[in-house]
Amino acid sequence: MSATATTAMQDEVRALAEARGAVLLAHNYQVPEVQDVADFVGDSLGLSREAAATDAHAIVFCGVHFMAETAAILSPDKTVLIPDLDAGCSLAASITAQQLRDWKAQHPGAVVVSYVNTTAEVKAESDYCCTSGNAKAVIDAIPADREILFLPDLFLGLYLERVTGRRLGIWMGECHVHAGIRPDDIERWQREAPDAELLVHPECGCASQCMAFGNDRTHILSTEGMVNFAKSSPKDRFLVATETGILHRLRKEAPGKRFEAVSERAICKYMKMITLEKLRDSLRDWKHVVTVTPEVAARARGAIERMVAIA
Ligand code: 13P
Ligand code: SF4
Secondary structure (H helix, E strand, O other): OOHHHHHHHHHHHHHHHHHHOEEEEEEOOOOHHHHOOOOEEEOHHHHHHHHHHOOOOEEEEEOOHHHHHHHHHHOOOOEEEOOOOOOOOOOHHHOOHHHHHHHHHHOOOOEEEEEOOOOHHHHHOOOEEEOOOOHHHHHHOOOOOOOEEEEOEHHHHHHHHHHHOOOOEEOOEOOHHHHOOOHHHHHHHHHHOOOOEEEEOOOOOOHHHHHHHOOOOEEEOOHHHHHHHHHHOOOOEEEEEOOOOHHHHHHHHOOOOEEEEOOOOOOOOOHHHOOHHHHHHHHHHOOOEOOOOHHHHHHHHHHHHHHHHOO
């Protein structure tokens, strides 16, 4: 699409959003033209907080399905739309509610902490939800004598064991995008840009190795944490180990600084299913409505509200 056509479609999207009383929320991995038209761009935690707080009549969620479900649970009186229903998540697909029930049955009395990248049914079986932005604070809030089952991300679980000093039961799930960022990718960059700051998402397959560097140039952060860090850092070169969509936001909010992807292959096809055109169609045709059954929503809400409340 030409720049003029993009601008015209963005104007159309803004006009439709206004007319429909909809707020547009976009995750940091969305394509640039969708990020630029949104009311709010952020990480999973920020987006959940916006969804809970908005007084708009409807939310159009430019992200993946579990994020829209979370918004629908937090705001049951609002219509939540997603521009493409197939925008799933390989990590959320790595555990079902039945698998979680079976795991809990083997660990009676354990506290279940689910990463937000899970289905509503899995959240309904959980005591706490967390995001990469507050996972450590959530674990720290649980009494030290309680057994904890953490799911579904293996690498985030290992990272949490390290930073909290707690032993966790960890589900062996992974995100195919972050797991695909390999130690080799990091090593190559360590050689080629030894002075750059390294920003690593804790879902990465290389996160444990990066922690082992133990140097003060390596930072394990949520996507929003990366934006905040880059903006306030006096440094001007950053290597970024997460989905490449975040580069647009980093370059926009920290102009004049240099950002490079550790792996150009780190592209989430699900996040990229949301296009400007589908966003326009979603607002125009009022599709696709995301709903969660009241019974599941009622059971999942407590865990999600605890997540939103813990900083
Ligand atoms: P953040 O919450 O750090 O944005 O990560 C979410 C995520 O992994 C979606 O892939
Ligand atoms: Fe899921 Fe990974 Fe895509 Fe995030 S990047 S939405 S965890 S598949």
